[in-house]
Amino acid sequence: MRLLRELLHNARWRILLSILSSALSAATSIGLIGYINRSLEHGLDDLGPALLLFGGLLLLLFISGVISQWLLVQIGHRLVYQLRLRLVAKVLGTALERIERLGSPRIYNALTKDVTTVATAFKQLPISLYNGLLLLTGLAYMAWLSVPFFVLTLGVIALGVGLDILLGRKIKALMRAVRQRDDQLTEQFEAAIDGRCELGLSRERRHLLYRHRLEPVASASLAASVRADTLWAVNLNWTTLLVFVLIGTLFFLGQGLGLLDQQVVVGYVLAIMFLRTPISVILDAVPAVIRGHVALQAIDALALGESVTFTEPEQAAAPFRELRLSNVHYRYPGQSDDFAFQLGPIDLSIRRGELIFVVGGNGSGKSTLAKLMTGLYQPSAGTVSLNGVPLDGRTSEWHREHFAAIFADFYLFADVLGEGGQHDGLEARVEHYLERLGLAHKVQFVDGRLSTTALSQGQRKRLALLLLMMEDREVFLLDEWAADQDPVFRHVFYHELLPELKAAGKTVIAITHDDRYFDVADRIYRLDYGQLVHYDHATESPFQLTS
Numbered sequence: 001m002r003l004l005r006e007l008l009h010n011a012r013w014r015i016l017l018s019i020l021s022s023a024l025s026a027a028t029s030i031g032l033i034g035y036i037n038r039s040l041e042h043g044l045d046d047l048g049p050a051l052l053l054f055g056g057l058l059l060l061l062f063i064s065g066v067i068s069q070w071l072l073v074q075i076g077h078r079l080v081y082q083l084r085l086r087l088v089a090k091v092l093g094t095a096l097e098r099i100e101r102l103g104s105p106r107i108y109n110a111l112t113k114d115v116t117t118v119a120t121a122f123k124q125l126p127i128s129l130y131n132g133l134l135l136l137t138g139l140a141y142m143a144w145l146s147v148p149f150f151v152l153t154l155g156v157i158a159l160g161v162g163l164d165i166l167l168g169r170k171i172k173a174l175m176r177a178v179r180q181r182d183d184q185l186t187e188q189f190e191a192a193i194d195g196r197c198e199l200g201l202s203r204e205r206r207h208l209l210y211r212h213r214l215e216p217v218a219s220a221s222l223a224a225s226v227r228a229d230t231l232w233a234v235n236l237n238w239t240t241l242l243v244f245v246l247i248g249t250l251f252f253l254g255q256g257l258g259l260l261d262q263q264v265v266v267g268y269v270l271a272i273m274f275l276r277t278p279i280s281v282i283l284d285a286v287p288a289v290i291r292g293h294v295a296l297q298a299i300d301a302l303a304l305g306e307s308v309t310f311t312e313p314e315q316a317a318a319p320f321r322e323l324r325l326s327n328v329h330y331r332y333p334g335q336s337d338d339f340a341f342q343l344g345p346i347d348l349s350i351r352r353g354e355l356i357f358v359v360g361g362n363g364s365g366k367s368t369l370a371k372l373m374t375g376l377y378q379p380s381a382g383t384v385s386l387n388g389v390p391l392d393g394r395t396s397e398w399h400r401e402h403f404a405a406i407f408a409d410f411y412l413f414a415d416v417l418g419e420g421g422q423h424d425g426l427e428a429r430v431e432h433y434l435e436r437l438g439l440a441h442k443v444q445f446v447d448g449r450l451s452t453t454a455l456s457q458g459q460r461k462r463l464a465l466l467l468l469m470m471e472d473r474e475v476f477l478l479d480e481w482a483a484d485q486d487p488v489f490r491h492v493f494y495h496e497l498l499p500e501l502k503a504a505g506k507t508v509i510a511i512t513h514d515d516r517y518f519d520v521a522d523r524i525y526r527l528d529y530g531q532l533v534h535y536d537h538a539t540e541s542p543f544q545l546t547s
């Protein structure tokens with residue numbers, strides 16, 4: 001909500017101007033009705049001036065209406081544009097742990113569905129505002145026609161609004177339920193797309209996904225949506241009924257009992273019939289606005305961090321000297337004690353130019369340690385420091401600037417970044433490495449991008465390594481990089497590429513299971529259920545079973 005308030009604050013002048021022009025447009029509409037009503041009663045004095053006045057009012061109505069709608073539409077679309085960009089900036093500025101905990105379906109839904117829902121609500125808001133002003137002006141006209149009947153009208157309005165509020169609450173609860181199901185649905189959509197091979201092979205799995213995972217969630221969502229819309233349809237009919245109750249009362253009081261003047265009755269009926277449109281426009285907008293509110297609450301519940309800034313860090317990355325972990329502990333947030341994974345205490349120091357291997361069984365904490373060393377995770381206790389500078393919220397970006405990494409779940413970008421953002425000689429270097437990585441016949445470097453990333457897993461990892469080489473950071477972290485490579489290329493990696501990096505003064509931390517190449521490393525550490533121990537490859541087996 002704070003985000004929305006900020007965005008509305010930025011648009012305050014536009015909003016004020018649009019309210020003024022909407023008010024002018026609404027007043028002109030009512031002025032036209034009043035003029036017609038008065039002319040019906042008194043007749044036209046002089047055709048020329050009457051036509052001039054009527055034409056002038058029409059022109060004013062058209063101009064003020066167009067200006068107000070133009071301003072209001074701009075406010076709506078600009079808000080959506082800014083909301084979208086700010087949300088992405090916030091996702092980029094949020095800690096990795098939070099993003100991992102939220103999971104992609106929730107974030108994806110917020111960026112696509114929720115923003116669109118808020119957009120729809122915003123598109124309704126200007127129209128409702130305009131029609132709200134029209135309604136208020138119409139009510140003022142009614143009060144001017146007859147105060148007692150206006151009081152009665154207010155009573156009828158209170159009946160309508162009372163039901164609106166009651167149903168609005170119920171509808172909001174239903175829409176919240178629909179929104180929660182959306183995340184579950186997206187999860188199943190992801191499974192249907194990402195699990196295409198497994199699903200393609202197994203009829204039973206397809207059946208399970210469709211009948212037991214997708215269908216129950218989709219039908220619960222359908223039931224809640226139908227209920228919400230039905231309740232609102234009842235409300236719309238109730239409002240129509242109230243309008244006719246009002247007209248009927250007016251008619252019988254005027255015509256039947258002779259309590260109201262003919263001119264008042266005609267003026268009132270004209271005004272009520274005219275106001276039916278703004279009333280139904282406003283009521284039609286209410287469900288969309290409720291949905292928008294629910295979507296905004298879903299965005300708020302993500303509790304994203306501050307927006308990322310793209311300014312250069314105060315301090316540029318320094319030549320790497322040492323990475324030190326002192327008494328570091330880590331525990332993933334939100335895990336119950338029974339299943340929590342505990343890493344640490346870890347004490348470790350890595351100096352410039354070293355080639356370090358980290359080995360260990362599955363789930364022993366190698367990737368977690370890698371994310372702690374690179375500054376993507378903050379330790380739960382203890383200190384991670386680079387060149388003697390402790391890692392904290394203030395230094396985290398500077399810390400991360402020293403590392404280039406390929407994690408097990410890496411994402412391959414097509415854009416190639418040069419060293420420190422420099423692009424001089426980049427093309428020649430990219431082509432050199434495409435050749436060395438055996439990809440020159442598959443991939444080209446065009447306009448600063450790789451021509452394709454649709455390759456085999458091993459080839460994609462080679463391209464990821466190429467991107468790292470081009471960025472030329474100080475410390476390279478490779479999480480089981482060679483696992484997908486063929487034996488020939490594995491040899492090239494351990495006996496050519498790693499030594500070359502070392503010779504160029506780079507520091508390399510490689511998580512590996514390749515015990516054939518352990519002699520390449522300067523030092524090897526083994527992780528055992530979150531505990532780091534020195535590993536002597538001459539006497540030990542890296543994957544011995546520990547109980």
Ligand SMILES: Nc1ncnc2c1ncn2[C@@H]1O[C@H](COP(=O)(O)OP(=O)(O)OP(=O)(O)O)[C@@H](O)[C@H]1O
Pocket residue numbers: 100332341360361362363364365366367368369408
């Ligand atoms: N995002 C996460 N949230 C909660 N727990 C996690 C998360 N990622 C990993 N874990 C837990 O942390 C432990 C260590 O995981 P990690 O990925 O660091 O192991 P690893 O040694 O790299 O394993 P592998 O060799 O299988 O890649 C695991 O037991 C896992 O249950």
